[in-house]
Amino acid sequence: MPSRSSDPLDAVLTGATEQIRSAVAGLGVPNPVVVIDGRSGAGKTSLAARLVRAWPLPQPVQLLALDSVYPGWDGLARGAEIARQGALLPHSRQRIGRWHRWDWQHDEPAEAHAVDPDLGLIVEGCGALTRASAPLTHMTVWVDGPASARRSRALERDGDVFRDHWDMWAAQEDAHIAREHPAQLATMVFTTP
Structure with a gap:
Protein backbone atom coordinates (compact mmCIF):
# COMPACT_ATOMS: atom_id res chain seq x y z
CA MET A 1 0.00 0.00 0.00
CA PRO A 2 1.46 3.40 -0.92
CA SER A 3 2.41 5.71 1.90
CA ARG A 4 0.04 8.58 2.64
CA SER A 5 2.78 10.52 4.40
CA SER A 6 3.21 14.20 3.58
CA ASP A 7 6.92 13.77 4.34
CA PRO A 8 8.67 12.85 1.05
CA LEU A 9 11.55 11.09 2.86
CA ASP A 10 9.11 9.03 4.93
CA ALA A 11 7.20 8.10 1.78
CA VAL A 12 10.34 6.83 0.02
CA LEU A 13 11.54 4.90 3.07
CA THR A 14 8.09 3.37 3.62
CA GLY A 15 7.93 2.22 -0.01
CA ALA A 16 11.50 0.92 0.06
CA THR A 17 10.86 -1.00 3.28
CA GLU A 18 7.81 -2.69 1.77
CA GLN A 19 9.67 -3.62 -1.44
CA ILE A 20 12.58 -5.12 0.48
CA ARG A 21 10.27 -6.85 2.95
CA SER A 22 8.31 -8.43 0.11
CA ALA A 23 11.48 -9.53 -1.66
CA VAL A 24 12.92 -11.05 1.54
CA ALA A 25 9.67 -12.97 2.10
CA GLY A 26 9.93 -14.35 -1.43
CA LEU A 27 13.51 -15.58 -1.09
CA GLY A 28 12.50 -18.84 0.54
CA VAL A 29 15.52 -18.97 2.87
CA PRO A 30 15.30 -18.98 6.68
CA ASN A 31 18.31 -16.72 7.30
CA PRO A 32 18.61 -14.17 4.48
CA VAL A 33 21.36 -11.57 4.35
CA VAL A 34 20.59 -8.01 3.22
CA VAL A 35 23.30 -5.39 2.73
CA ILE A 36 22.26 -1.73 2.65
CA ASP A 37 24.88 0.72 1.40
CA GLY A 38 24.73 4.39 0.43
CA ARG A 39 26.15 7.79 1.14
CA SER A 40 25.91 9.55 4.50
CA GLY A 41 22.53 11.07 5.18
CA ALA A 42 20.78 9.14 2.39
CA GLY A 43 18.55 7.22 4.81
CA LYS A 44 20.32 3.85 5.15
CA THR A 45 20.10 3.69 8.93
CA SER A 46 16.43 4.64 8.96
CA LEU A 47 15.68 2.10 6.23
CA ALA A 48 17.53 -0.65 8.11
CA ALA A 49 15.65 0.14 11.35
CA ARG A 50 12.33 0.02 9.51
CA LEU A 51 13.27 -3.28 7.89
CA VAL A 52 14.14 -4.77 11.28
CA ARG A 53 10.67 -3.81 12.55
CA ALA A 54 8.97 -5.12 9.39
CA TRP A 55 11.06 -8.30 9.06
CA PRO A 56 8.72 -10.82 7.40
CA LEU A 57 10.13 -14.05 8.78
CA PRO A 58 9.25 -15.71 12.10
CA GLN A 59 12.81 -15.59 13.44
CA PRO A 60 14.20 -12.16 14.40
CA VAL A 61 16.87 -10.52 12.30
CA GLN A 62 20.29 -9.28 13.42
CA LEU A 63 21.46 -5.78 12.50
CA LEU A 64 25.10 -4.82 12.12
CA ALA A 65 25.46 -1.07 11.61
CA LEU A 66 28.92 -0.20 10.34
CA ASP A 67 28.88 2.96 12.47
CA SER A 68 29.56 0.53 15.33
CA VAL A 69 32.53 -1.01 13.52
CA TYR A 70 34.41 1.72 11.65
CA PRO A 71 37.83 2.13 13.32
CA GLY A 72 37.73 5.92 13.39
CA TRP A 73 36.90 8.66 10.92
CA ASP A 74 39.33 7.36 8.31
CA GLY A 75 38.07 3.76 8.59
CA LEU A 76 35.31 3.40 5.99
CA ALA A 77 37.04 0.71 3.91
CA ARG A 78 38.48 -1.06 6.95
CA GLY A 79 35.09 -1.13 8.70
CA ALA A 80 33.45 -2.67 5.65
CA GLU A 81 36.15 -5.35 5.53
CA ILE A 82 35.75 -6.06 9.25
CA ALA A 83 32.03 -6.65 8.64
CA ARG A 84 32.71 -8.83 5.61
CA GLN A 85 35.27 -11.01 7.37
CA GLY A 86 33.66 -11.08 10.81
CA ALA A 87 29.97 -11.33 9.92
CA LEU A 88 29.16 -11.90 6.25
CA LEU A 89 31.74 -14.58 5.46
CA PRO A 90 31.10 -16.75 8.54
CA HIS A 91 27.31 -16.36 8.09
CA SER A 92 27.58 -17.57 4.48
CA ARG A 93 29.42 -20.66 5.74
CA GLN A 94 26.87 -21.30 8.51
CA ARG A 95 29.42 -20.43 11.19
CA ILE A 96 29.14 -18.04 14.10
CA GLY A 97 30.61 -14.67 13.22
CA ARG A 98 32.16 -12.12 15.52
CA TRP A 99 32.81 -8.39 15.37
CA HIS A 100 34.03 -5.84 17.90
CA ARG A 101 32.30 -2.55 18.56
CA TRP A 102 34.59 0.42 18.00
CA ASP A 103 34.86 2.62 21.09
CA TRP A 104 34.96 6.10 19.56
CA GLN A 105 35.70 7.75 22.90
CA HIS A 106 38.81 5.65 23.59
CA ASP A 107 39.69 5.08 19.90
CA GLU A 108 40.02 1.30 20.28
CA PRO A 109 38.08 -1.94 19.83
CA ALA A 110 35.57 -2.71 22.58
CA GLU A 111 33.37 -5.69 23.37
CA ALA A 112 32.75 -8.53 20.92
CA HIS A 113 29.38 -9.36 19.41
CA ALA A 114 28.36 -12.70 17.89
CA VAL A 115 26.49 -13.19 14.62
CA ASP A 116 24.17 -16.21 14.63
CA PRO A 117 24.21 -18.00 11.26
CA ASP A 118 20.71 -19.38 11.89
CA LEU A 119 19.17 -15.89 11.88
CA GLY A 120 18.82 -13.37 9.10
CA LEU A 121 21.33 -10.54 8.98
CA ILE A 122 21.17 -6.92 7.84
CA VAL A 123 24.49 -5.13 7.36
CA GLU A 124 24.05 -1.40 6.94
CA GLY A 125 26.59 1.33 6.31
CA CYS A 126 28.69 3.30 3.86
CA GLY A 127 31.06 0.91 2.13
CA ALA A 128 29.16 -2.28 2.99
CA LEU A 129 28.42 -3.28 -0.61
CA THR A 130 31.55 -4.38 -2.46
CA ARG A 131 32.44 -6.92 -5.10
CA ALA A 132 33.72 -9.12 -2.28
CA SER A 133 30.63 -8.76 -0.05
CA ALA A 134 27.89 -9.00 -2.71
CA PRO A 135 28.29 -12.78 -3.30
CA LEU A 136 27.80 -13.37 0.44
CA THR A 137 24.31 -11.84 0.42
CA HIS A 138 20.80 -12.61 -0.75
CA MET A 139 19.86 -9.00 -1.43
CA GLY A 145 20.04 11.31 -2.62
CA PRO A 146 20.99 14.92 -3.37
CA ALA A 147 24.22 15.99 -1.67
CA SER A 148 22.74 19.06 0.03
CA ALA A 149 19.82 17.11 1.53
CA ARG A 150 22.09 14.29 2.66
CA ARG A 151 24.53 16.68 4.29
CA SER A 152 21.74 18.55 6.05
CA ARG A 153 20.24 15.33 7.44
CA ALA A 154 23.62 13.93 8.52
CA LEU A 155 24.66 17.11 10.30
CA GLU A 156 21.25 17.46 11.94
CA ARG A 157 21.60 13.88 13.19
CA ASP A 158 25.25 14.01 14.29
CA GLY A 159 25.84 17.74 14.71
CA ASP A 160 29.29 19.23 15.11
CA VAL A 161 30.87 15.82 15.66
CA ALA A 171 36.19 11.54 0.02
CA GLN A 172 36.20 7.98 1.37
CA GLU A 173 32.68 7.48 0.02
CA ASP A 174 33.83 8.79 -3.39
CA ALA A 175 36.74 6.34 -3.37
CA HIS A 176 34.44 3.45 -2.42
CA ILE A 177 32.00 4.33 -5.22
CA ALA A 178 34.78 4.68 -7.80
CA ARG A 179 36.41 1.40 -6.74
CA GLU A 180 33.37 -0.82 -6.13
CA HIS A 181 30.45 0.68 -8.12
CA PRO A 182 27.95 -0.33 -5.40
CA ALA A 183 24.88 1.00 -7.23
CA GLN A 184 25.64 -1.47 -10.03
CA LEU A 185 25.99 -4.31 -7.52
CA ALA A 186 22.64 -3.50 -5.91
CA THR A 187 19.54 -5.56 -6.59
CA MET A 188 17.46 -2.55 -5.44
CA VAL A 189 18.28 1.16 -5.71
CA PHE A 190 16.37 3.91 -3.90
CA THR A 191 16.76 7.67 -4.19
CA THR A 192 15.68 9.79 -1.27
CA PRO A 193 14.71 13.45 -1.61
Whole structure:
Protein backbone atom coordinates (compact mmCIF):
# COMPACT_ATOMS: atom_id res chain seq x y z
CA MET A 1 0.00 0.00 0.00
CA PRO A 2 1.46 3.40 -0.92
CA SER A 3 2.41 5.71 1.90
CA ARG A 4 0.04 8.58 2.64
CA SER A 5 2.78 10.52 4.40
CA SER A 6 3.21 14.20 3.58
CA ASP A 7 6.92 13.77 4.34
CA PRO A 8 8.67 12.85 1.05
CA LEU A 9 11.55 11.09 2.86
CA ASP A 10 9.11 9.03 4.93
CA ALA A 11 7.20 8.10 1.78
CA VAL A 12 10.34 6.83 0.02
CA LEU A 13 11.54 4.90 3.07
CA THR A 14 8.09 3.37 3.62
CA GLY A 15 7.93 2.22 -0.01
CA ALA A 16 11.50 0.92 0.06
CA THR A 17 10.86 -1.00 3.28
CA GLU A 18 7.81 -2.69 1.77
CA GLN A 19 9.67 -3.62 -1.44
CA ILE A 20 12.58 -5.12 0.48
CA ARG A 21 10.27 -6.85 2.95
CA SER A 22 8.31 -8.43 0.11
CA ALA A 23 11.48 -9.53 -1.66
CA VAL A 24 12.92 -11.05 1.54
CA ALA A 25 9.67 -12.97 2.10
CA GLY A 26 9.93 -14.35 -1.43
CA LEU A 27 13.51 -15.58 -1.09
CA GLY A 28 12.50 -18.84 0.54
CA VAL A 29 15.52 -18.97 2.87
CA PRO A 30 15.30 -18.98 6.68
CA ASN A 31 18.31 -16.72 7.30
CA PRO A 32 18.61 -14.17 4.48
CA VAL A 33 21.36 -11.57 4.35
CA VAL A 34 20.59 -8.01 3.22
CA VAL A 35 23.30 -5.39 2.73
CA ILE A 36 22.26 -1.73 2.65
CA ASP A 37 24.88 0.72 1.40
CA GLY A 38 24.73 4.39 0.43
CA ARG A 39 26.15 7.79 1.14
CA SER A 40 25.91 9.55 4.50
CA GLY A 41 22.53 11.07 5.18
CA ALA A 42 20.78 9.14 2.39
CA GLY A 43 18.55 7.22 4.81
CA LYS A 44 20.32 3.85 5.15
CA THR A 45 20.10 3.69 8.93
CA SER A 46 16.43 4.64 8.96
CA LEU A 47 15.68 2.10 6.23
CA ALA A 48 17.53 -0.65 8.11
CA ALA A 49 15.65 0.14 11.35
CA ARG A 50 12.33 0.02 9.51
CA LEU A 51 13.27 -3.28 7.89
CA VAL A 52 14.14 -4.77 11.28
CA ARG A 53 10.67 -3.81 12.55
CA ALA A 54 8.97 -5.12 9.39
CA TRP A 55 11.06 -8.30 9.06
CA PRO A 56 8.72 -10.82 7.40
CA LEU A 57 10.13 -14.05 8.78
CA PRO A 58 9.25 -15.71 12.10
CA GLN A 59 12.81 -15.59 13.44
CA PRO A 60 14.20 -12.16 14.40
CA VAL A 61 16.87 -10.52 12.30
CA GLN A 62 20.29 -9.28 13.42
CA LEU A 63 21.46 -5.78 12.50
CA LEU A 64 25.10 -4.82 12.12
CA ALA A 65 25.46 -1.07 11.61
CA LEU A 66 28.92 -0.20 10.34
CA ASP A 67 28.88 2.96 12.47
CA SER A 68 29.56 0.53 15.33
CA VAL A 69 32.53 -1.01 13.52
CA TYR A 70 34.41 1.72 11.65
CA PRO A 71 37.83 2.13 13.32
CA GLY A 72 37.73 5.92 13.39
CA TRP A 73 36.90 8.66 10.92
CA ASP A 74 39.33 7.36 8.31
CA GLY A 75 38.07 3.76 8.59
CA LEU A 76 35.31 3.40 5.99
CA ALA A 77 37.04 0.71 3.91
CA ARG A 78 38.48 -1.06 6.95
CA GLY A 79 35.09 -1.13 8.70
CA ALA A 80 33.45 -2.67 5.65
CA GLU A 81 36.15 -5.35 5.53
CA ILE A 82 35.75 -6.06 9.25
CA ALA A 83 32.03 -6.65 8.64
CA ARG A 84 32.71 -8.83 5.61
CA GLN A 85 35.27 -11.01 7.37
CA GLY A 86 33.66 -11.08 10.81
CA ALA A 87 29.97 -11.33 9.92
CA LEU A 88 29.16 -11.90 6.25
CA LEU A 89 31.74 -14.58 5.46
CA PRO A 90 31.10 -16.75 8.54
CA HIS A 91 27.31 -16.36 8.09
CA SER A 92 27.58 -17.57 4.48
CA ARG A 93 29.42 -20.66 5.74
CA GLN A 94 26.87 -21.30 8.51
CA ARG A 95 29.42 -20.43 11.19
CA ILE A 96 29.14 -18.04 14.10
CA GLY A 97 30.61 -14.67 13.22
CA ARG A 98 32.16 -12.12 15.52
CA TRP A 99 32.81 -8.39 15.37
CA HIS A 100 34.03 -5.84 17.90
CA ARG A 101 32.30 -2.55 18.56
CA TRP A 102 34.59 0.42 18.00
CA ASP A 103 34.86 2.62 21.09
CA TRP A 104 34.96 6.10 19.56
CA GLN A 105 35.70 7.75 22.90
CA HIS A 106 38.81 5.65 23.59
CA ASP A 107 39.69 5.08 19.90
CA GLU A 108 40.02 1.30 20.28
CA PRO A 109 38.08 -1.94 19.83
CA ALA A 110 35.57 -2.71 22.58
CA GLU A 111 33.37 -5.69 23.37
CA ALA A 112 32.75 -8.53 20.92
CA HIS A 113 29.38 -9.36 19.41
CA ALA A 114 28.36 -12.70 17.89
CA VAL A 115 26.49 -13.19 14.62
CA ASP A 116 24.17 -16.21 14.63
CA PRO A 117 24.21 -18.00 11.26
CA ASP A 118 20.71 -19.38 11.89
CA LEU A 119 19.17 -15.89 11.88
CA GLY A 120 18.82 -13.37 9.10
CA LEU A 121 21.33 -10.54 8.98
CA ILE A 122 21.17 -6.92 7.84
CA VAL A 123 24.49 -5.13 7.36
CA GLU A 124 24.05 -1.40 6.94
CA GLY A 125 26.59 1.33 6.31
CA CYS A 126 28.69 3.30 3.86
CA GLY A 127 31.06 0.91 2.13
CA ALA A 128 29.16 -2.28 2.99
CA LEU A 129 28.42 -3.28 -0.61
CA THR A 130 31.55 -4.38 -2.46
CA ARG A 131 32.44 -6.92 -5.10
CA ALA A 132 33.72 -9.12 -2.28
CA SER A 133 30.63 -8.76 -0.05
CA ALA A 134 27.89 -9.00 -2.71
CA PRO A 135 28.29 -12.78 -3.30
CA LEU A 136 27.80 -13.37 0.44
CA THR A 137 24.31 -11.84 0.42
CA HIS A 138 20.80 -12.61 -0.75
CA MET A 139 19.86 -9.00 -1.43
CA THR A 140 21.81 -5.79 -1.92
CA VAL A 141 20.47 -2.25 -1.62
CA TRP A 142 21.93 1.12 -2.59
CA VAL A 143 20.43 4.35 -1.16
CA ASP A 144 21.42 7.82 -2.33
CA GLY A 145 20.04 11.31 -2.62
CA PRO A 146 20.99 14.92 -3.37
CA ALA A 147 24.22 15.99 -1.67
CA SER A 148 22.74 19.06 0.03
CA ALA A 149 19.82 17.11 1.53
CA ARG A 150 22.09 14.29 2.66
CA ARG A 151 24.53 16.68 4.29
CA SER A 152 21.74 18.55 6.05
CA ARG A 153 20.24 15.33 7.44
CA ALA A 154 23.62 13.93 8.52
CA LEU A 155 24.66 17.11 10.30
CA GLU A 156 21.25 17.46 11.94
CA ARG A 157 21.60 13.88 13.19
CA ASP A 158 25.25 14.01 14.29
CA GLY A 159 25.84 17.74 14.71
CA ASP A 160 29.29 19.23 15.11
CA VAL A 161 30.87 15.82 15.66
CA PHE A 162 30.36 15.01 11.97
CA ARG A 163 30.74 18.56 10.62
CA ASP A 164 34.53 18.56 11.11
CA HIS A 165 34.87 15.20 9.33
CA TRP A 166 32.31 15.58 6.52
CA ASP A 167 34.81 16.27 3.71
CA MET A 168 37.18 13.48 4.74
CA TRP A 169 34.29 11.01 5.01
CA ALA A 170 32.79 12.11 1.67
CA ALA A 171 36.19 11.54 0.02
CA GLN A 172 36.20 7.98 1.37
CA GLU A 173 32.68 7.48 0.02
CA ASP A 174 33.83 8.79 -3.39
CA ALA A 175 36.74 6.34 -3.37
CA HIS A 176 34.44 3.45 -2.42
CA ILE A 177 32.00 4.33 -5.22
CA ALA A 178 34.78 4.68 -7.80
CA ARG A 179 36.41 1.40 -6.74
CA GLU A 180 33.37 -0.82 -6.13
CA HIS A 181 30.45 0.68 -8.12
CA PRO A 182 27.95 -0.33 -5.40
CA ALA A 183 24.88 1.00 -7.23
CA GLN A 184 25.64 -1.47 -10.03
CA LEU A 185 25.99 -4.31 -7.52
CA ALA A 186 22.64 -3.50 -5.91
CA THR A 187 19.54 -5.56 -6.59
CA MET A 188 17.46 -2.55 -5.44
CA VAL A 189 18.28 1.16 -5.71
CA PHE A 190 16.37 3.91 -3.90
CA THR A 191 16.76 7.67 -4.19
CA THR A 192 15.68 9.79 -1.27
CA PRO A 193 14.71 13.45 -1.61
